[in-house]
Amino acid sequence: MLASADTPHAVDLAIHARWIAHPSHTLLEQHAVIVANGRIVDILPSHPARERYAPAETMELDEHLLIPGLINLHTHAAMSLLRGVADDMPLMQWLKTRVWPLEAALLSPRFIMDGTELACAEMLLGGVTCFNDMYFFPEAAAEAAVGIGMRAVLGVTVLEFPSAYAHDATDYLDKGLAARDVWREHPLIRFCLAPHAPYSVSDASFERIQTLAAQLELPIHLHIHETAEEIRRHLEEHGCRPLHRLDRLGILGPQLIGVHAVHLLADEIATLARNNCNIVHCPASNLKLGSGFAPVAELLEQGVNVGLGTDGAASNNRLDILAEMRLASLLAKGASGDARCLPAWQALDMATINSARALGMENEIGSIAIGKRADLVAVRMDALALSPCFDPISHLVYAAGREDVRHVWVEGCCRVQDKMLLHGEKTSNLKNCARLWQNRVSAYLKPNAD
Amino acid sequence: MLASADTPHAVDLAIHARWIAHPSHTLLEQHAVIVANGRIVDILPSHPARERYAPAETMELDEHLLIPGLINLHTHAAMSLLRGVADDMPLMQWLKTRVWPLEAALLSPRFIMDGTELACAEMLLGGVTCFNDMYFFPEAAAEAAVGIGMRAVLGVTVLEFPSAYAHDATDYLDKGLAARDVWREHPLIRFCLAPHAPYSVSDASFERIQTLAAQLELPIHLHIHETAEEIRRHLEEHGCRPLHRLDRLGILGPQLIGVHAVHLLADEIATLARNNCNIVHCPASNLKLGSGFAPVAELLEQGVNVGLGTDGAASNNRLDILAEMRLASLLAKGASGDARCLPAWQALDMATINSARALGMENEIGSIAIGKRADLVAVRMDALALSPCFDPISHLVYAAGREDVRHVWVEGCCRVQDKMLLHGEKTSNLKNCARLWQNRVSAYLKPNAD
Numbered sequence A, B: 001m002l003a004s005a006d007t008p009h010a011v012d013l014a015i016h017a018r019w020i021a022h023p024s025h026t027l028l029e030q031h032a033v034i035v036a037n038g039r040i041v042d043i044l045p046s047h048p049a050r051e052r053y054a055p056a057e058t059m060e061l062d063e064h065l066l067i068p069g070l071i072n073l074h075t076h077a078a079m080s081l082l083r084g085v086a087d088d089m090p091l092m093q094w095l096k097t098r099v100w101p102l103e104a105a106l107l108s109p110r111f112i113m114d115g116t117e118l119a120c121a122e123m124l125l126g127g128v129t130c131f132n133d134m135y136f137f138p139e140a141a142a143e144a145a146v147g148i149g150m151r152a153v154l155g156v157t158v159l160e161f162p163s164a165y166a167h168d169a170t171d172y173l174d175k176g177l178a179a180r181d182v183w184r185e186h187p188l189i190r191f192c193l194a195p196h197a198p199y200s201v202s203d204a205s206f207e208r209i210q211t212l213a214a215q216l217e218l219p220i221h222l223h224i225h226e227t228a229e230e231i232r233r234h235l236e237e238h239g240c241r242p243l244h245r246l247d248r249l250g251i252l253g254p255q256l257i258g259v260h261a262v263h264l265l266a267d268e269i270a271t272l273a274r275n276n277c278n279i280v281h282c283p284a285s286n287l288k289l290g291s292g293f294a295p296v297a298e299l300l301e302q303g304v305n306v307g308l309g310t311d312g313a314a315s316n317n318r319l320d321i322l323a324e325m326r327l328a329s330l331l332a333k334g335a336s337g338d339a340r341c342l343p344a345w346q347a348l349d350m351a352t353i354n355s356a357r358a359l360g361m362e363n364e365i366g367s368i369a370i371g372k373r374a375d376l377v378a379v380r381m382d383a384l385a386l387s388p389c390f391d392p393i394s395h396l397v398y399a400a401g402r403e404d405v406r407h408v409w410v411e412g413c414c415r416v417q418d419k420m421l422l423h424g425e426k427t428s429n430l431k432n433c434a435r436l437w438q439n440r441v442s443a444y445l446k447p448n449a450d
Helices: A046-052 A077-082 A091-108 A109-125 A138-148 A168-181 A204-216 A228-238 A243-250 A265-273 A283-288 A296-301 A319-338 A345-351 A352-356 A394-398 A424-448 B047-050 B077-082 B091-106 B111-124 B138-148 B169-183 B203-216 B226-238 B241-247 B266-274 B283-288 B297-302 B320-336 B345-349 B353-358 B392-399 B426-446
Strands: A008-024 A026-036 A038-046 A052-070 A069-075 A128-133 A151-158 A189-195 A221-226 A256-261 A278-281 A305-308 A376-380 A405-410 A412-418 B009-022 B027-037 B038-044 B052-067 B070-075 B128-133 B149-160 B188-195 B220-224 B256-260 B278-281 B305-306 B378-380 B405-411 B413-417
Touching: A008 A038, A008 A046, A008 A376, A038 A046, A046 A052, A046 B226, A052 A204, A052 A394, A052 A405, A052 B241, A069 A221, A069 A256, A069 A319, A069 A352, A069 B345, A077 A091, A077 A109, A077 A138, A077 A424, A091 A228, A091 A424, A109 A128, A109 A405, A109 A412, A128 A138, A128 A352, A138 A151, A138 A189, A138 B128, A151 A376, A168 A189, A168 A204, A189 A204, A189 B297, A189 B320, A204 B038, A204 B345, A221 A243, A221 B320, A228 A243, A243 A265, A256 A352, A278 A352, A278 B241, A283 A319, A283 B320, A296 A305, A296 A319, A296 B149, A296 B169, A305 A319, A305 B320, A319 A345, A319 A352, A319 A394, A319 B283, A319 B320, A345 A352, A345 A394, A345 A405, A394 B297, A405 B070, A412 B226, B009 B047, B027 B047, B027 B052, B038 B047, B047 B052, B047 B256, B052 B392, B052 B405, B070 B256, B070 B305, B070 B320, B070 B353, B077 B091, B077 B111, B077 B426, B091 B226, B091 B426, B111 B128, B111 B405, B111 B413, B111 B426, B128 B353, B138 B149, B138 B188, B169 B203, B169 B220, B169 B283, B169 B405, B188 B203, B220 B241, B226 B241, B241 B266, B266 B297, B297 B305, B297 B320, B305 B320, B305 B345, B305 B353, B320 B345, B320 B392, B320 B405, B345 B353
Parallel strands: A008 A052, A069 A128, A128 A151, A151 A189, A189 A221, A221 A256, A256 A278, A278 A305, B009 B052, B070 B128, B128 B149, B149 B188, B188 B220, B220 B256, B256 B278, B278 B305
Antiparallel strands: A008 A026, A026 A038, A052 A376, A376 A405, A405 A412, B009 B027, B027 B038, B052 B378, B378 B405, B405 B413
């Protein structure tokens, strides 16, 4: 509490909501969240809030549920420009015949800027306030995110093979870390190290990445055990499964954000748990590429911290964390045969506080708590498709969709109001820009069309 | 073609669309669908269409994809009033501790009217123009569907145990067939026989249903092999698996619409194929109740006709066939490990022509073809989340959602315009009505709350 009852305290924003999702897994009814300088400074019943605070702006949200901003813990944001170019293909064919050739032909800072901005717009409109990215030209991605007002953790991507961005692992690291230096002070931008995958990064690079992660206190964002085929080939080449090699190289630890983890043996789940690793579950992408079902129930049971990601728009094709929450919950029940598995509150945790913890940002974002940054989403719960409403959290996960997201704040600033991006011209500019890229991508695809 | 080039022919409606989904799995670009007396009378390029026809109403749909009205091949529509009352429970607990007690306390023609109308509104807004229902008081459901202008196939539900609707199997049949007689002539309403499940219907009743189905040429809408537990108990009680008993009773045939079919042995899939049975795949419900994954890839491969259903809102909790299309496609890829499985066009077929075929209505609805009833849906494809757009059918299945449905016609009448039900007051009436039922259901749930 910042103010006494008799002298209303000037603050930036008061959001009065019918329901607020509290980290204790309870709903606060008719409460207000008070925001000053981009942070949550109080949470209290609406009635006293009106007496104690004099906000510059007040939002009255009857029939709305206020939730923490959703976090997309794994994406390749700029791939939004390749949405739908490569459906119905397994991972390696998808990468080799479509994604990598298109990237070789089209990647540029402009592609990254435009694609990331489009992805940010889609994500913000769907209640996502922060994303963990793994792609190229992170300085361009940072500019796009900051331009639209979204929080981002950008990967210092590392690969052994050349791209339009860099020519070898050292070059990737140097360029990525230079970008990090430029954006270091910005409140919305952070970086992590992002070695692509065990099959595309050498031991020497992993060793350097491990040292840098420790020195700079950066998370390591890495694809692991996505397909059975990739594990089979790793066994052939390295004589062991990828996790075993990563363990030997010192990569397993609380700094690891392991993406996918679809194919895990029982002792590998135990290893991930023992090392306090974080896992990103990407259910839609895993299904769409035919990769399989991640053992989410078992991971959660062993205490592994599991967040949610969409993956890129070329393998999903929605950057929609609300849809991933629903799918993760349904799929965990179906795969385990236990309808009690992954209930609604746990799905919300996966999309918020678990992902914040994976990023080392659990004291900054991921829940509606005093002192945290005001990344907030108001979901309107009175659509016909949400009537009647016995439990707003059940509806959030099982019945609502991103179409029900009405307002979004990042760091206390309103970024989506009444389902519209704040700057009206933004939307048509983004559509025009996507159309230009559509023509370029189509021109490239045509000679290969069958 | 109805008219010569020099005398424009008077028709009711011309819909000019950027793309039209043609039954040949191709997209017609810049074509028009011409509607007269509720039927599609021509499909031709927009330019000549403007010369040949003088429509009373013209719709210009740039950036829209026109698809056949979606069909929800299995639901319990009025359960919309129980949306979210029983999450995270397996089927038998869900039925016995929540659904059946609530139904015993609340079922009435009013409950069915109100619940069905709410469900119809949700479905229409999501592009569903026809539903196959299995519930109680079908005469009340018919009234709700006709009131809002939606096509329905209503089940003559049969159970051995009493409900607020009927006291034994004979009573259910008598009442259901009497309702059918009342609604026989209405163009939007049909009936089918709907024995609930092998575990809730006796041999004698199945025999009578089989005779009636043959005499009256009605489909048989029946839950089959939904859970492993149900099959295990059937083995104990009847000495065989349910499909074996149904085969013996003559229920397997092209008139059968078997719902769920999650747990099937290889020879049971062959039996379904050999008998030209139809299957309703309800992926969200099967996952949410922890029932498992239906072998959709195998069913399709053996030539079984598979449509899509949502099931009721108490086990899904969205009556959203677009979402089921996406989930069915993703799940088939994930479960089979083959990313090529169930591509976008096939998912659209499952939600339209396959379901029409199951209902014996493939000459009336299910595709955009001359002579068929004009059940049509315009999906707007220019949202940011659908940009860029390389393939509208890919976007329809993998990226779009019901939020992108803009206009809906049933039998040539516009029922949803600009995302709104045609009669503006309808929406607030429905919300108020849902709130009243919410209070009644909540009052009933309270004493049992823990």
